[in-house]
Amino acid sequence: MMKSGMIEVINPNGSVEMTQSLADSLNHNADTQSLRFHYCKDSPPSIEGFSDGTKAAYHLTELVTQLESDGSSAKGYVVACFDDTGVDAAREVSSKPVIGIGEAAMKCATYLGNSFVVMTTLQRSVPIIKRNIANYGLNAHCAAVIASDIPVLSLDCDPEAYERILEKAQTALSQFHGEVLILGCAGMSHWQKKLQEELGVPVIDGMQAAIAMVGALSGIGLSTSKICSYALPEKKQLAE
Amino acid sequence: MMKSGMIEVINPNGSVEMTQSLADSLNHNADTQSLRFHYCKDSPPSIEGFSDGTKAAYHLTELVTQLESDGSSAKGYVVACFDDTGVDAAREVSSKPVIGIGEAAMKCATYLGNSFVVMTTLQRSVPIIKRNIANYGLNAHCAAVIASDIPVLSLDCDPEAYERILEKAQTALSQFHGEVLILGCAGMSHWQKKLQEELGVPVIDGMQAAIAMVGALSGIGLSTSKICSYALPEKKQLAE
Amino acid sequence: MMKSGMIEVINPNGSVEMTQSLADSLNHNADTQSLRFHYCKDSPPSIEGFSDGTKAAYHLTELVTQLESDGSSAKGYVVACFDDTGVDAAREVSSKPVIGIGEAAMKCATYLGNSFVVMTTLQRSVPIIKRNIANYGLNAHCAAVIASDIPVLSLDCDPEAYERILEKAQTALSQFHGEVLILGCAGMSHWQKKLQEELGVPVIDGMQAAIAMVGALSGIGLSTSKICSYALPEKKQLAE
Amino acid sequence: MMKSGMIEVINPNGSVEMTQSLADSLNHNADTQSLRFHYCKDSPPSIEGFSDGTKAAYHLTELVTQLESDGSSAKGYVVACFDDTGVDAAREVSSKPVIGIGEAAMKCATYLGNSFVVMTTLQRSVPIIKRNIANYGLNAHCAAVIASDIPVLSLDCDPEAYERILEKAQTALSQFHGEVLILGCAGMSHWQKKLQEELGVPVIDGMQAAIAMVGALSGIGLSTSKICSYALPEKKQLAE
Amino acid sequence: MMKSGMIEVINPNGSVEMTQSLADSLNHNADTQSLRFHYCKDSPPSIEGFSDGTKAAYHLTELVTQLESDGSSAKGYVVACFDDTGVDAAREVSSKPVIGIGEAAMKCATYLGNSFVVMTTLQRSVPIIKRNIANYGLNAHCAAVIASDIPVLSLDCDPEAYERILEKAQTALSQFHGEVLILGCAGMSHWQKKLQEELGVPVIDGMQAAIAMVGALSGIGLSTSKICSYALPEKKQLAE
Amino acid sequence: MMKSGMIEVINPNGSVEMTQSLADSLNHNADTQSLRFHYCKDSPPSIEGFSDGTKAAYHLTELVTQLESDGSSAKGYVVACFDDTGVDAAREVSSKPVIGIGEAAMKCATYLGNSFVVMTTLQRSVPIIKRNIANYGLNAHCAAVIASDIPVLSLDCDPEAYERILEKAQTALSQFHGEVLILGCAGMSHWQKKLQEELGVPVIDGMQAAIAMVGALSGIGLSTSKICSYALPEKKQLAE
Incomplete structure (x- = not known):
């Protein structure tokens, strides 16, 4: 069950071990923010280069879209890859702050x-x-x-x-x-x-920094701008 | 059947009509290059924004990977989206020139x-x-x-x-x-x-420009550098 | 008396009314950070231009130096002027985070x-x-x-x-x-x-943003680098 | 006699030997473009520095002007000096593509x-x-x-x-x-x-690259813009 | 006869009237610098665009080279065209300050x-x-x-x-x-x-500014660096 | 007594010895400009870092303000610190040229x-x-x-x-x-x-360069723009 006020921390790669290790390390330190960890099981196990990043961005965007349509009441999202892959797309599909590490x-x-x-x-x-x-x-x-x-x-x-x-x-x-x-x-x-x-x-x-940034922005009532570049995706008008 | 020396033109969106229209328009004009057209059927029908682009980049990369593993003898690839989505990843999975429009x-x-x-x-x-x-x-x-x-x-x-x-x-x-x-x-x-x-x-x-660029680079024997950023993806060494 | 864990909010101008107004507004909103407000009584009442800024930077730096030598246990400093006047000097005389609005x-x-x-x-x-x-x-x-x-x-x-x-x-x-x-x-x-x-x-x-940033950086154990440009001022070796 | 569809390759320096050597090397390789080679006999024999470049730019511009007034039906011009000296002026006096190596x-x-x-x-x-x-x-x-x-x-x-x-x-x-x-x-x-x-x-x-670029641009019907900066030189209205 | 300590003011265009007008205007104002005016009789009468500029740069460089080989004892050169055409080449052929307007x-x-x-x-x-x-x-x-x-x-x-x-x-x-x-x-x-x-x-x-700059630089003993980019042109070693 | 046409050279640090040494060195060389030297006795004896610079900028600005209100008829000001500390503020409080070394x-x-x-x-x-x-x-x-x-x-x-x-x-x-x-x-x-x-x-x-620049700008009748960023400081309208 998802708690209101949590931060969704998404590892865009497919390594459950690395994700667990991040969770262990951060839950140990963090005293002010509740965290929920995710990984992208169909992504490559590590992100090293452009094609890894492209795959990870895709699965990350799918996951954020899913969490949003499930009605996540999280404060925001952390993208746990230093390349910040998929951050722009994730910002588009959510109005919560999305921060890459x-x-x-x-x-x-x-x-x-x-x-x-x-x-x-x-x-x-x-x-x-x-x-x-x-x-x-x-x-x-x-x-x-x-x-x-x-x-x-x-x-x-x-x-x-x-x-x-x-x-x-x-x-x-x-x-x-x-x-x-x-x-x-x-x-x-x-x-x-x-x-x-x-x-x-x-x-x-970057993990600690991004978690702190989501907490900070959320704490002062700021969210992603829905004007122009991060507006929700267009409904396509298909010719019949 | 794929002819040696063709250029693979990939529309990273999912619109078969738009792809057909591009093919009609370009085959009419082009006198020097043979073209083969593709689209990405699981992509959004148009690419308007970051999340459309992320999806299209994913499907484009999959398609180029498939064409390469099928042994495509094409001169190179054209990515038919003005945002140039997925071009970097496509460069990584092929050694042929890849040019965005x-x-x-x-x-x-x-x-x-x-x-x-x-x-x-x-x-x-x-x-x-x-x-x-x-x-x-x-x-x-x-x-x-x-x-x-x-x-x-x-x-x-x-x-x-x-x-x-x-x-x-x-x-x-x-x-x-x-x-x-x-x-x-x-x-x-x-x-x-x-x-x-x-x-x-x-x-x-950009369609004509990118096709001309692939033809020009290929014609003088140039291909994507496989040193460093566009090297083929790493084999992941998974811990057992 | 100064409470451990407070943030020192310094208005570098000389307006007690504006400072009081900021304090009223922010104490009303803030639920997570304790704030202590200061102003620089010898500064111009508002900072509009370079010479106002130069004076304010001077008095701000003096005040931070004083607070530091008084052994302030604050988490960090907020400089409440949008021109960020004096921020670099304040970073030099303290090892706590110093953030301009x-x-x-x-x-x-x-x-x-x-x-x-x-x-x-x-x-x-x-x-x-x-x-x-x-x-x-x-x-x-x-x-x-x-x-x-x-x-x-x-x-x-x-x-x-x-x-x-x-x-x-x-x-x-x-x-x-x-x-x-x-x-x-x-x-x-x-x-x-x-x-x-x-x-x-x-x-x-910027007030809310800077307060949130000091809280965020301090919360994850980060402080101003004391290597090179923000090292404490040199002791001058005067020729005798 | 000048053949329609050739590319004029101009070595802006004054070395006939180097120009001949370029012609030998490129005619050997090139299978798709016809080339006509020129050099600037009053230019320095090599272009090493600003004053060499200034002289070469002058003679290059004169030569392109001459070829244009002779009614050259070439596809475009290649400027065979890596400093790209004179390229802007040559673009001004011709409407064909002019590309520096x-x-x-x-x-x-x-x-x-x-x-x-x-x-x-x-x-x-x-x-x-x-x-x-x-x-x-x-x-x-x-x-x-x-x-x-x-x-x-x-x-x-x-x-x-x-x-x-x-x-x-x-x-x-x-x-x-x-x-x-x-x-x-x-x-x-x-x-x-x-x-x-x-x-x-x-x-x-750069020689091969520039030749390929002229061929590519010409092939898709593009020429130098005659609006504003590359417009033909003004007729001077001299006071009488 | 050239007076030691003059500044050579070169109008790189070919208009004697404009040069005379500049001389009249500046000699009227200037109280601290002696000026000698030149124009480039083979240049276009005004410099409007790249090819005018290329021609003017050529004639300017020739003139400065000539003045230098004549042993000009001037303090430096002013290039009287706002496009600063030929300034780099003129710096190369002289060790005196050369300033464009x-x-x-x-x-x-x-x-x-x-x-x-x-x-x-x-x-x-x-x-x-x-x-x-x-x-x-x-x-x-x-x-x-x-x-x-x-x-x-x-x-x-x-x-x-x-x-x-x-x-x-x-x-x-x-x-x-x-x-x-x-x-x-x-x-x-x-x-x-x-x-x-x-x-x-x-x-x-720019005329007054450039004259003042030549005077200022010359007055404190500074001249063009002859290391690397503004070194005197190379002697060409021609193969026999 | 201040002579008309002098240049005010202000060492923004507090070292009388260094200022005297500068005066000795420059008065020896300078043949065209009259100089008056100042230092800022309450500034640090040398300027090494941001907080030294902030203090020096303050005292420099006070000194220039004082000289201006005393009716200085100087040609302009030289700020004798390579960090150019306080130059912007000094430009604001004077209409004469102010140049940092x-x-x-x-x-x-x-x-x-x-x-x-x-x-x-x-x-x-x-x-x-x-x-x-x-x-x-x-x-x-x-x-x-x-x-x-x-x-x-x-x-x-x-x-x-x-x-x-x-x-x-x-x-x-x-x-x-x-x-x-x-x-x-x-x-x-x-x-x-x-x-x-x-x-x-x-x-x-920089000392010689800045002195020469003040002389040059002043000599051609140029002074600091009083429009917008270097306008004299605003009169503050205090609420009663």
């Missing part, structure tokens, strides 16, 4: 420092993230987007993953004069606190 | 004049097109993006559609000092020649 | 629509706000910055102010295809709800 | 990958090419512009030139995550195929 | 106000000026570029020219919130003072 | 080369200078902003300072293909000539 993380970073470094997984995701950064207007704030070369699904099982990411982050922050580190994949969420302590700079987990 | 039309326009006006259908498509224009780096070349307020599916059946578009185009070209007109929807393709004669400026139909 | 309002707007209209007071503030918009990377999201020509200190006492602003907002939203309205002065805060109902688009009051 | 190469590259590397000859040409890249709106697509430090006129006679360029290209593609290589000088045209095979990324020769 | 006028304007309006002659010059504005980085400062539709050579003989320009300027300054007016053609120089008095905003004549 | 140096650099390197003191100043560069529209001209890591107040007393800066400058110019060096702190002014000789590129001292 990439957008939330990067915009929050700009309140805390003049430049951020994004640590993503594979190099192929870098151009996708950079295009988002340009679309969000954050080119001047982005010091670098760095790939750890550890695939999403190895983040949990590779025993050296944490150390490698810590080291790469230290090097990049120093080389590019980064002031804030952003974790560029939901699969790194559980390392946020530890990295922040070791690096001595704010480390932003 | 929006991108082709707008880049061709820059060879012919210093500023262009795009005439689209509904206002809700304007922010989508403007985001593409920014991503393609064409802000300085775009004089205006104008909506005719005639939905895609009424373009053929509204008897006043042509006159309205002609008048809106004249006004916009004059007001914004546009030097080239771009038809912002495949459904206007058949008016290209007539509008060009009446307006006295180059009028670009 | 202009930055918060405009960044929140980007989660809700593809374009916003800012309604400010005097035309002379427009270039200041536009420069901030450029610095925040929001040029592509800003449909227009409009001046009502009603000075800050007349917002409360001009009986026609509300109607004039409503009408100007309607016109601008329609003309520039704005999807979200932003109130470009703390003195319009109390109209947010009414305007939102009448206009049918999200209307953002 | 730099513009064609770089715009074609954007259809094939998200980032390109340009390999030019001397460092002094880099700022010229970068300015063009900015004017064409391609900053976000350009990973790097690299100088081989081999002057144009040594490309053919320096036995180590090919190896040096191959090595520099490999390093730059890897370091800057380039997905496409662009040959930044017509004098490297004949290496396109070999480099493409050895590097494993698309390698674009 | 467009660049000088627009950069000086940014010291005096947050936005400027440029009043040029014909609409066809607008895209050329806008491209320069983009290259100089002044997009954010440019409120508008307006054409008076009075050709250069009619500025002096059209009795209504002044009134028309005054009226167009007033309208544009008000509509676009311009704070400074820039005269976009050397032929309007003599109206600077009168327009400034009547309009109540700074009015900048 | 950062803005003057960087805009002068663009007349002399296609790219400049700024050598500043501490890394924390880099984001401030980069924001100014973006606001001035000079991103495309800036090759790099480099910190010497020598604090302002050590520039004079650190015996190795000059050598360190020379070496860092050489490296940066070579690595980033810089064509002009800019001294990013008034405290380096006296090294301009020596560095220029040793480096072989133009080296710009």
Whole structure:
């Protein structure tokens, strides 16, 4: 049963394990927001590149449409993929706030420092993230987007993953004069606190940032504009 | 049966009538390229907004993947939606050139004049097109993006559609000092020649432009880069 | 006495009446955050232009420095001037989040629509706000910055102010295809709800947005980066 | 005698040898377009810097004007200098498509990958090419512009030139995550195929790209806009 | 005979009358700089569009090269065409400061106000000026570029020219919130003072601005960098 | 007593020694402008970061206001801090030209080369200078902003300072293909000539550049626009 006032957190990929791990990690931390977790069972198990993203966006949009037609009384939606795939379409089919973890993380970073470094997984995701950064207007704030070369699904099982990411982050922050580190994949969420302590700079987990943004916008009575670009889809007038 | 050297023209929407109309119009004109037309039967009948686009991108990607696994010997693909939905994903799953009609039309326009006006259908498509224009780096070349307020599916059946578009185009070209007109929807393709004669400026139909671009790139032996962002999708290493 | 967990809301101008009015309006609405209000008694009574802003920034920075040296246990600071004057300096002298109402309002707007209209007071503030918009990377999201020509200190006492602003907002939203309205002065805060109902688009009051942002960032354990540009001021090594 | 349907390929420099070499190389490859080659005998023998470019632009414009007044029935013009010098003026004096090899190469590259590397000859040409890249709106697509430090006129006679360029290209593609290589000088045209095979990324020769673009635009009935910036030069009304 | 310390003022067009008129107007005003005037007798009598500009750039570069080889001891060069045609090439062939009147006028304007309006002659010059504005980085400062539709050579003989320009300027300054007016053609120089008095905003004549800039740079010992892009042209190594 | 025609040079920091040193250095060089030097005794002794800058801007604005109300007949004002702190406010309270040394140096650099390197003191100043560069529209001209890591107040007393800066400058110019060096702190002014000789590129001292700019603008009768953003501050209409 869905509780009024919850936030729907949708992992647009198809990995039930990763979704469960996110739920465990976040329910442990969160004291102010109730969360309900979803995943998209027909999506690829991780989102690495444009075609993964296209599939995930499709299933995410279907799921949000379904939740809306079921009369979800949630405060809003979090899209748990750093590429923010499907966020625009989800905004269109709901009037509640819909926030992607990439957008939330990067915009929050700009309140805390003049430049951020994004640590993503594979190099192929870098151009996708950079295009988002340009679309969000954050080119001047982005010091670098760095790939750890550890695939999403190895983040949990590779025993050296944490150390490698810590080291790469230290090097990049120093080389590019980064002031804030952003974790560029939901699969790194559980390392946020530890990295922040070791690096001595704010480390932003997009999951927490996006949940906080939905709570904040909802709390002050704001919702997605239904004028023009995020208006509900048109009814098609088919010729007979 | 598929002929070697054809171009696969994919209408990512679900309208068989519109696809047939495109085929009729283009086969009539084209003397140098052989074309094979497809549509995406599970897509919305027209693409007006982000969620339509997300669905269409999904079905387009599935179709290109299928054609590739069937061993298509086509020269390349044309994506027949001015929003260029799904083009990036299609580039990822094929090594042949994949060209969207929006991108082709707008880049061709820059060879012919210093500023262009795009005439689209509904206002809700304007922010989508403007985001593409920014991503393609064409802000300085775009004089205006104008909506005719005639939905895609009424373009053929509204008897006043042509006159309205002609008048809106004249006004916009004059007001914004546009030097080239771009038809912002495949459904206007058949008016290209007539509008060009009446307006006295180059009028670009993205269908013809994209077909010409695939032919041109293929003709000089160029194909999509398989390094980094358009590499074939990763094989997922699932934990057991 | 200061309560732990409060947010310090600083009006950088010198108007006690405006500050009281803000406090009345916000304490009425806010259910989740405790607020403590301040004003800068040596600042100009309103901030309209660069020299007003320079004075206000100075007094704001002094006040934040004082609160910090008094050991404030607040969650963070809100700077209640839409020009975001002094925000960078305040970030430097505190490690808590410091959020200006202009930055918060405009960044929140980007989660809700593809374009916003800012309604400010005097035309002379427009270039200041536009420069901030450029610095925040929001040029592509800003449909227009409009001046009502009603000075800050007349917002409360001009009986026609509300109607004039409503009408100007309607016109601008329609003309520039704005999807979200932003109130470009703390003195319009109390109209947010009414305007939102009448206009049918999200209307953002920077006061509420900035308070929500401080609460959100603080709630997930994020604070201002003390590396590089917002590091505490240097101790000067004076030659003897 | 001039054949209808040819493309006029103009080398704006004064080197008959380089022009002959281009003709040999391209006539060998081209199966779909007939080409007529020209050079500008009063131009500098190579174009390296602004004053070379200014002279070449002048002679190019004179030559196009002459060909037009001779009633050339060509499909259009290719300007065979990667700096695209004189292209705007040539567009003004003809209504046929006029395409520079730099513009064609770089715009074609954007259809094939998200980032390109340009390999030019001397460092002094880099700022010229970068300015063009900015004017064409391609900053976000350009990973790097690299100088081989081999002057144009040594490309053919320096036995180590090919190896040096191959090595520099490999390093730059890897370091800057380039997905496409662009040959930044017509004098490297004949290496396109070999480099493409050895590097494993698309390698674009602007000569082939520009010829293909003229053919493509001409084939779909498009010509230079004669409204506003590329209108034929004004008749001067001299005071008597 | 050339006096040491003069500034060479070169009108790149071929109009001796216009050059004489500039000389009369400026020698009357100037109290601090000695000027020597030149024109380019083989250039078009006015510069309106790209091909005029290409010719003028050529003759300008030849003239500066000649003056340099004659051992000119001038402080520097002013290029008296608002399109700044040939300025880059002239910088290459001299080590003295070379300043175009467009660049000088627009950069000086940014010291005096947050936005400027440029009043040029014909609409066809607008895209050329806008491209320069983009290259100089002044997009954010440019409120508008307006054409008076009075050709250069009619500025002096059209009795209504002044009134028309005054009226167009007033309208544009008000509509676009311009704070400074820039005269976009050397032929309007003599109206600077009168327009400034009547309009109540700074009015900048590029001739005076460029002369002042050459004097200023020369006065503090600065000259054109001879490293990289403005290095003297290469000696060509011709194969034998 | 103030002489008509002087330029008021205001060091916005509180260091009398540095101000005296500037006066000594500049009065020695300057032959065409009379200068009167000021400092802001309540400002921090050096300006390193945002809060120093905010304090200095305040005291600078107070001083300019005082000089104006004293009826200063100066030609204009120079703000002797490379961060250009307070320049906008000073422009508002005076109608004379007000020029910051950062803005003057960087805009002068663009007349002399296609790219400049700024050598500043501490890394924390880099984001401030980069924001100014973006606001001035000079991103495309800036090759790099480099910190010497020598604090302002050590520039004079650190015996190795000059050598360190020379070496860092050489490296940066070579690595980033810089064509002009800019001294990013008034405290380096006296090294301009020596560095220029040793480096072989133009080296710009903002002090000399700004003084020259005030002289130039004043000499041709230009002053700050009093329309809109730099209009004199509003009289506040306080409710009774």
